[in-house]
Amino acid sequence: MVSIGSDVDRQPLHITISEQLKSKIEAREYAPGERLPSEFDLGEMFGVSRTTIRKAIANLIQQGLVTVSQGKGIFVTEPHKISFSMANPLMYFDAALRQQGYQGRVKSLRFQLVQAPAEVERQLQLTSQPAQVYWQEKIIYADDTPIALDVSYFPKAIAPTLVEALQQGFTYSTLVRHGVRLNAAKVRLDSIPATYELSEALAVPLGMPLLVFNYVAYQGDRQPAVCGRTLSRSDWTCYTAEIEVAKADLSCLGDDLD
Amino acid sequence: MVSIGSDVDRQPLHITISEQLKSKIEAREYAPGERLPSEFDLGEMFGVSRTTIRKAIANLIQQGLVTVSQGKGIFVTEPHKISFSMANPLMYFDAALRQQGYQGRVKSLRFQLVQAPAEVERQLQLTSQPAQVYWQEKIIYADDTPIALDVSYFPKAIAPTLVEALQQGFTYSTLVRHGVRLNAAKVRLDSIPATYELSEALAVPLGMPLLVFNYVAYQGDRQPAVCGRTLSRSDWTCYTAEIEVAKADLSCLGDDLD
DNA sequence: TAGTGGTCTAGACCACACG
DNA sequence: GTGTGGTCTAGACCACTAC
Numbered sequence: 001m002v003s004i005g006s007d008v009d010r011q012p013l014h015i016t017i018s019e020q021l022k023s024k025i026e027a028r029e030y031a032p033g034e035r036l037p038s039e040f041d042l043g044e045m046f047g048v049s050r051t052t053i054r055k056a057i058a059n060l061i062q063q064g065l066v067t068v069s070q071g072k073g074i075f076v077t078e079p080h081k082i083s084f085s086m087a088n089p090l091m092y093f094d095a096a097l098r099q100q101g102y103q104g105r106v107k108s109l110r111f112q113l114v115q116a117p118a119e120v121e122r123q124l125q126l127t128s129q130p131a132q133v134y135w136q137e138k139i140i141y142a143d144d145t146p147i148a149l150d151v152s153y154f155p156k157a158i159a160p161t162l163v164e165a166l167q168q169g170f171t172y173s174t175l176v177r178h179g180v181r182l183n184a185a186k187v188r189l190d191s192i193p194a195t196y197e198l199s200e201a202l203a204v205p206l207g208m209p210l211l212v213f214n215y216v217a218y219q220g221d222r223q224p225a226v227c228g229r230t231l232s233r234s235d236w237t238c239y240t241a242e243i244e245v246a247k248a249d250l251s252c253l254g255d256d257l258d
Numbered sequence: 259m260v261s262i263g264s265d266v267d268r269q270p271l272h273i274t275i276s277e278q279l280k281s282k283i284e285a286r287e288y289a290p291g292e293r294l295p296s297e298f299d300l301g302e303m304f305g306v307s308r309t310t311i312r313k314a315i316a317n318l319i320q321q322g323l324v325t326v327s328q329g330k331g332i333f334v335t336e337p338h339k340i341s342f343s344m345a346n347p348l349m350y351f352d353a354a355l356r357q358q359g360y361q362g363r364v365k366s367l368r369f370q371l372v373q374a375p376a377e378v379e380r381q382l383q384l385t386s387q388p389a390q391v392y393w394q395e396k397i398i399y400a401d402d403t404p405i406a407l408d409v410s411y412f413p414k415a416i417a418p419t420l421v422e423a424l425q426q427g428f429t430y431s432t433l434v435r436h437g438v439r440l441n442a443a444k445v446r447l448d449s450i451p452a453t454y455e456l457s458e459a460l461a462v463p464l465g466m467p468l469l470v471f472n473y474v475a476y477q478g479d480r481q482p483a484v485c486g487r488t489l490s491r492s493d494w495t496c497y498t499a500e501i502e503v504a505k506a507d508l509s510c511l512g513d514d515l516d
Numbered sequence: 517t518a519g520t521g522g523t524c525t526a527g528a529c530c531a532c533a534c535g
Numbered sequence: 536g537t538g539t540g541g542t543c544t545a546g547a548c549c550a551c552t553a554c
Contacts, residue, residue, distance in 0.1 A: 071552035209467035
């Protein structure tokens with residue numbers, strides 16, 4: 001039986017155990033792809049109940065250190081990371097994937113005309129009532145791994161040829177190929193834990209952090225062309241940017257010291 | 259007892275329960291700040307064991323819908339969100355907080371000279387061996403809520419007056435006030451679940467998603483002045499940017515269609 | 517069939533908050 | 536003291552995987 005060290009009594013047992021397992025994983029004592037002992041065996045090794053082991057394992061799952069398959073076992077995760085640039089040009093998911101050696105693919109889950117939600121109506125600056133929009137949901141794959149769920153809204157007025165094309169490929173590339181020049185965007189980056197529904201759609205554990213990329217993209221003279229959000233797995237994706245600060249913009253510092 | 263609806267048998271019980279509670283919260287049947295029934299009472303209401311209720315509550319905690327205090331009860335979270343702009347100028351946390359009606363404050367946890375980790379050595383372009391850097395860790399508060407943990411590294415060569423000043427206030431403002439002109443930065447945004455240590459430092463539940471803002475900031479002629487990362491609570495913070503796409507940059511789309 | 521993880525139960529003891 | 540959430544146990548049954 002592994003000694004758990006009673007001098008760290010402030011910490012719950014399942015934390016102590018998950019940290020011990022974490023060290024072993026990081027020390028490659030359990031290598032990527034390798035199987036860990038079963039929950040039952042771990043319980044005997046640490047001298048605790050299966051419930052406690054399961055809680056410890058839950059921590060590791062959440063940190064993306066292990067993945068678990070029913071009937072097979074607990075496996076050390078092999079790390080991946082794809083970076084998407086937020087700067088010029090914005091969000092060519094397919095180009096970024098290709099550059100980093102993955103094959104990008106989308107699966108459209110839904111494409112239908114609906115009444116625009118209030119938020120979308122505002123973002124797309126729709127004036128006619130009732131305001132209708134195309135609502136698309138799609139899964140984005142890198143090779144065969146689902147890495148993101150995208151929810152987009154398009155004005156009803158888009159070209160009919162686009163309606164077909166958008167269901168086949170990546171949004172931005174498709175728009176550009178059809179002559180829609182996107183030249184600006186407002187974005188907001190956020191993070192949420194995967195709900196049950198999202199965890200099933202993206203094949204991730206419940207509660208795994210997802211990056212939320214909210215966007216409104218504009219064409220021509222500030223004409224909104226699309227808005228929506230991309231929810232991407234934080235174990236596979238990150239966003240990068242290079243920022244140049246104009247000298248004038250230092251003004252906001254103000255002169256009131258605290 | 260609440261009917262749980264046996265037609266959704268594909269879903270675990272704790273999911274069904276947490277979704278029912280979620281609807282009630284979103285419908286304001288349980289209003290922000292209000293207390294939910296105790297775990298024992300919820301168990302009776304749904305006719306399940308306390309363990310199952312606790313798992314359902316854990317889902318709600320993770321989604322930031324409720325917060326829990328030992329000995330007091332389960333309370334519906336009152337929502338907050340502070341947005342930080344990633345664009346010109348970069349990362350004036352204190353200015354952003356002030357603009358949004360909060361009082362910003364920092365608590366320095368650590369400030370010491372250490373051997374630079376390899377990653378830091380590379381980012382700060384340190385050449386002398388051994389490369390020493392100042393290592394700072396601080397908590398950032400909005401009013402009295404800890405919202406972020408910042409870990410920064412500064413070259414050993416910074417001015418002695420800065421060493422004092424950096425321990426008192428916000429990094430970027432302090433640097434600028436001491437004549438260090440930051441004019442560019444490379445950033446990477448990511449998300450991780452709070453580890454046990456982080457969850458204690460930021461007073462959040464274990465596993466809550468944290469936004470990770472990795473940065474290297476430059477002064478003058480591409481001279482690295484500071485690097486590090488800011489881990490911020492996703493229930494309190496988000497990052498925004500406005501992107502302008504130069505026409506020339508559309509080239510990367512390539513001409514190979516898929 | 518045996519072994520694995522997924523779910524759920526009933527009950528115990530502890531630490532903390534409040535009156 | 537009473538009630539709350541925090542931790543942990545021992546054991547049950549199920550679904551899935553592999554042989």
